[in-house]
Amino acid sequence: MMTTIEKLAELREKMKGTGVDAYVITTDDFHASEYVGAYFREREYMSGFTGSAGTLVVLPDTAALFTDGRYFIQAEAQLAGSTIELMKSGQPGVPTIEEYLYDHLEPEKVVGFDGRTVSLDFADRMLGKLGDKKVTLNGELDLVDELWADRPELSHEPVFELPFSYTGETRADKLVRVRASIRSAGADARVISALDEIAWLLNLRGNDIDCNPVFLSYMLIADEDCRLYINDAILNDEITRELAVDGITLHPYNEIYTDLRRLPEVIQTHKKTEQVTILLDGCQANYRLRSCIPETVSVVDEPSAIQLMKAQKNSVECENERNAHIKDGVAVTKFIYWLKHHIGTETITELSAAEKLESFRKEQKGYIEPSFDTISAYGPHGAIVHYEPTEETNVELKPESFLLVDSGGHYMEGTTDITRTITLGALTEEEKWAYTLVLIGHLNLAAARFKHGTRGENLDYLAREPLWRYGLDFNHGTGHGVGYLLNVHEGPNRIHFRIMEERRPTAVFEDGMITSDEPGIYIEGRFGIRHENLVLCKKAGKPAGKLPEVFLKETEANGTFLEFETLTWVPFDTEALIPELMTDRELQRLNEYHKNVYEKIAPYLTEEERIWLEQATSPVSKKYHNKI
Structure with missing residues (x-):
């Protein structure tokens, strides 16, 4: 097998032969898909970087890989020794791909790529930036195909x-x-x-x-x-x-x-x-x-x-999604019970834990397959946002610290996506502190009530404020749209404080949209925490509490208000909490959520599992912290 350096050398020879001065390799297939089939993984083949997002730019004397904050740690490790420079997209001082090409190309040079894997929008941005240098584009080339001897065939699975x-x-x-x-x-x-x-x-x-x-x-x-x-x-x-x-x-x-x-x-x-x-x-x-x-x-x-x-699910799809999330909640709750009762008594690894979770999902009627590759990340691996265990990185779980599990399933009734950070044993005070702050942000966003016309940029602060208060942050979006038995990531709904620099804004939230609520915190080399549920946007009911009569006409004149209905029902780990960091209102939100978890999930559990879930969802207060 050729090394990355050898592959780059061969590609550069191909570039010379076709008169190309820079060659761009995206992650896309012919349809701008986020995830792609094996046939399309040219960037992975050429660079060795396996993340789901990134673009490789190859020039005669240099090469750079651009990726986002989810993959900085992973890319840095996988690109080591490859001669490919990591470009941390979105960070201060880091150029865009178009700017990088502008800085490295002389006038009247040629940028080559396979035009079937480059979006029209991206090509227009390159032309717009490189136009004054009279740089031209050649989108008729698939040079990697000429190098990739054992390339997989194009998929053709039954529909x-x-x-x-x-x-x-x-x-x-x-x-x-x-x-x-x-x-x-x-x-x-x-x-x-x-x-x-x-x-x-x-x-x-x-x-x-x-x-x-x-x-x-x-x-x-x-x-x-x-x-x-x-x-x-x-x-x-x-x-x-x-x-x-x-x-x-x-x-x-x-x-x-x-x-x-x-x-x-x-x-x-x-x-x-x-x-x-x-x-x-x-x-x-x-x-x-x-x-x-x-x-x-x-x-x-x-x-x-x-x-x-x-994106706007109809009433049938919404009801089906509620049913899918009950099934998924049962599977994940059973998994957490199993993990907590077997950790320290038998050998469990990141991979075997992921396999066990999948076995619980397979027990659910209507289950089809995972909605993405499970992230099962123990301890320091949890700080790698999109870490996926392999045989080379797989580690044994110990009765201490956290296991972060981000997973989901496709059911005939819909698609799920859930993250739980699970306590495996003794925790440090800093782990509990971080766990609590992230959960506060998650609960605040889930409880949002907002006027129609609101976008994700308006809501993001609710989830980040507990972290921003201390100068902390997480380098990924707070929420993404979710398809109905379709892609686990879909637009146009999105929650992120950054206004998208592309020419198209995110969507106004509408009745029927399903979005994730997933703040986190990641301490490199130590641990990672993320809490994720899916929420359904719907028209808001009457405000809680009695409103003075003088305001009634005002509320009628202020238009339509929306709120989120939680779809995901799996307990959070209360033994990781510091209740004193939470307000009474935040504790009330957690306790109400756990009350619903028990009512919805307990009927599908064994007697032993029900007893455990009752303890796991018992009310938390500042005076008494229930340890289970």
Whole structure:
């Protein structure tokens, strides 16, 4: 096997042969997916860095890998000795990829990449920054493919259909809504390349990306045409027939590029003018797609309307998600009980603990697979935000400190994502102090009541304030949207204090959006703590307590208010708390949550597990701290 240094040397020879002065390798597949199938892991192959986010830039004499705060520690370790410089994106003094290229390229040079794996938005940013140097882009190259001798094949796993009892809306009705959005934008058609949008729209699910139930495909939707570009071998006869009934025609996966080149001939339009207008989302559509569209076609780059439709779960999806989280709560609660009763009496490692948790989920009816690779991080490993144990890093758990477990599952009823930081034994005062502050922030955000029009940037302070009070912080978002039996991370809802620098803001919170609530703290070399539940945004009920009559008219005039309904039901570790750091209101929130945990989860446990859960969820007060 070649070393990273040898791979870089071969790539540079390829660059010379094709007249490329810089080569960019993203983490993306052809659909701007967050996680990608084995075929697409070119950046991992070239750099050795295995994180889910990062971009490698290779020049004749240097190379740099850009990644975000979730992966700084991991990337630093995996890039050691590779000659690749780690660029900590978002940190003071660290350039963007475009700025880095600008600083390292002479005028009239060429930046190469595989245009199918670079978003139109990213390509536009490069052109915008490098334009005054007359640097050009070549998006027709896949140089890594020429080096990767044993590259895995493109995935083509079977697709299955979700019945109405899980989706709450038919494929035909969804198409009506999408077509209406195209017309309202004054356009004739839309290109859809985001895999989760296609899966949601068609009420189909697949398995072409680990832990993401999607399938490789594109769609081209017009008023009277609906084309699905897919390897039809992954569709059974019944699904093929039902798609045809809904007016959806099947075409080979890669034919999308050919059809876009002859776009005016492909789509049917009744407009009197010959001018055709097509919509695409530059943050999701790849550079090659845009390059194929003729100049005679008007292209409008705007966010896909499907993203917001998909994020607002309907009543059927919401009720199913509640049921999925009961099942998941039972599995994780059983796991915590098992762990606390076996730690110190038998050998348990990070990997074996993750396997045990998976076995509890498999006992639940309707369970399909994990929604992402389980983070099972003991002690110092907990400080690596997205640490995933391997055979090389796997360590034995001891009856001391914390095990941070971030995991989730796909059920027929929906997708879950939960983090619990579990006490394994004796804790230091600083571990308890940090645990308590993070939990306060988590509870504060979960209790938020806010006016319609609020975005995640407005809510983030609720979770970070207990840490910011002491000059502490965590280097990741506080919340992300979650799909319905789809990607565990989805937009447009997001909670983070940083206003996104990209041209598109985060979404206003709407009724039906599911978002994570997951503040944390990470002390490198010591420990990491994160508390995560999923919450459902919904219209707020009447305010608690009696309001003076003089204010009643004011409340009616102030518009719609929203609040969060907690979906996740698993106890927090009260033996890790310092109750004196919490206000009475914060303790009340914790005790009310634990009361609900016991009521919802206890009926599904054994007698021994119920007795333990009753103790684990017993009220906590400043005068008496129950130790279990």
